[in-house]
Amino acid sequence: MGKSSGSGPSALSPPPPFRRGDATGDDGFDLSDPVSIPGHFFLGGEPPRCLDAADVGDSGAMEIGDPLHLLAFLFLGGPAPALPFASCGFDASEDGLDCANPPECR
Numbered sequence: 172m173g174k175s176s177g178s179g180p181s182a183l184s185p186p187p188p189f190r191r192g193d194a195t196g197d198d199g200f201d202l203s204d205p206v207s208i209p210g211h212f213f214l215g216g217e218p219p220r221c222l223d224a225a226d227v228g229d230s231g232a233m234e235i236g237d238p239l240h241l242l243a244f245l246f247l248g249g250p251a252p253a254l255p256f257a258s259c260g261f262d263a264s265e266d267g268l269d270c271a272n273p274p275e276c277r
């Protein structure tokens with residue numbers, strides 16, 4: 172047929188759900204999650220699939236404190252990551268972090 176309709180994807184598509192702290196996107200929490208964050212930013216490793224999930228403290232920026240926060244929670248009984256953490260959800264605070272390739276969140 173002729174021209175396609177004007178109903179393309181909206182510029183304001185809703186953000187994908189994610190689970191904060193699951194930087195590897197494998198639906199679980201283990202040592203690979205905190206390790207993958209500095210691994211990407213300082214060692215050129217795989218980027219987190221969802222930067223929001225790697226922003227453990229929800230500061231709106233990726234910092235060295237994010238993997239440290241996650242390490243402390245996982246192994247030292249430290250405070251939990253910011254919500255959404257226990258289950259899939261959406262970022263409560265707007266920031267410039269992207270969730271470009273979100274893992275399937277269950």
Ligand SMILES: [Ca+2]
Nearest residue numbers: 193195197199
């Ligand atoms: Ca993980």
Ligand SMILES: [Ca+2]
Nearest residue numbers: 229262264266
């Ligand atoms: Ca945020």
